[in-house]
Amino acid sequence: MAKNLHTDNAPDISTVKPHFLFAAIGFLVLGILMVVSASGFFQAYYNHRLLAITHTAVLGWLMMLIFGSLYQLIPVIFDTALYSERLAKFTFWFTAASIIFLVYTFWIGDYVRLLPYAATFMYLSLFFFVFNIMMSYKNARIKNIKASFILSAVFWLLMAETEGLLTALNFKFNFYNAIHVAHLHTHAIMGLVGFFVMMIFGVGTTLIPMFLISHRLNEKLLNKSFYLLNTGIAGLVLSKYLYPNRFVILVFWSIIIAGVIYYLLYINDSYKKRMKKTLDVGMKYTMLSLVFLGLPVLLSLILILLPKSNGSRYAEIIMLLYGLSMIFGFFTTIALGQTYKTLPFIIWLEKYQKLVGKYHTPLPRELYSEKVAGVQFYLYMLFLLFTPIALILQNQNLMLIATVLFLIVSVLYNYNVWKMFFHDSEQYINKREKEILKDHN
């Protein structure tokens, strides 16, 4: 009999599905907010409208997608079941409500009256998630470097959220003398690099070689990447607090960059040894996202090396470009790609696992429109091209065009996600059987 399969520990689809749906809606809302506040990109990067957009992107879209994907992948990475599916379901609803509350608070710019409450709710929801992952790790039968990436990612998430919560509470209670923008930097480093980069890297170490079908990879590269990234992040956060010297910051950023380079070398190893020579749309997004990762790396170095640039409009544009290249160039590109890789399989397994072999069943990639995914891909590349040009030229019309492109991308993405969710397996099988019968006659 089939034994020791990771599918034995797979979570129920009802635990995973809502995350993908919420993320798709979050992506659409993000598109709408960006069109509505296209002019917000020309103001200070910490203006409340941009903060609402940023949090819709990182929480409503990316975080939800990561939650859903990770619940599905825990059995694969940890070789154990998720600690509590009930907690995961509760966390979903709690997180969904908290995200809506937090984004609304930023949107209206109510930092004193609402933000402390919204941040507290957000903190609790993320805490439930972190707890569930840490308890799953405790039961893990595999505790390798891939699992360590996941564990340290959730640790940094907790740190980022603790800092976010303290900053939000400080708006109301003023218990420490703080420059909020400085805290925004460390919050962003721990959240964007510590959580998102680390988590994407961790999940990527399993998914990318699996989808490229490559074996015998050099795992030493991953070890180096892991320790360099964590040392760099910890050093950077501590130096920002204790000794915000430009040289020290540069040293720790360089350590982070070295960690990124080792990771990219690992992926390059996987790419070279891949069996699947042709990349489908999902893997095209994924590979490009890793190329795009070079942009925030370069921009962060420029920001550190620019002499006395802090506060100037020039530095603000670079800072904005840095954030955008990270969120849209890397995170969103890889998220779009991996949705087209993981979601079709999740839906396919739900609808066809018991039917394969009995009837003619579609391939997972046939559950969505590849044509729509292809158009979406090229429009998204245009968005990525137009946005930095609009910012550098300070051209509001071009920025509006870029955000409209983004909105179209989000509509196309939603079309495919909903198409998968509403796929009717019975109808498909009846249609195929009739076609086969017709061909036979």
Place this chain on the structure above:
Amino acid sequence: MTAIRKVENDIYELLKTVMDPEIELDIINLGLVYNILYDGDKDVRIEMTLSTPACPLGDAITDNVKNTINKKYPDFNVDVDLTFDPPWDASMISEEGRKKLGM
């Protein structure tokens, strides 16, 4: 050819219709099937592996193997024996499979 061998060959051909949904190649040409053993009565054992022990499609592939055989031989007891010794690697792909994958 003995009757047993004939059935085993037939099952071998049947398994060429069982696809790995990600790689989009059948499990025979992928080299996932190590052995097909028919006892001459109603028991069939398929010794096979997966492209990786972490393969999330493991159950779907083994269910497909059982269903495909039972569709033609409804009375057979099909036992899918998964093994990762030896672990699968790309050298196990047939020439035909390599052509299909563009390797």
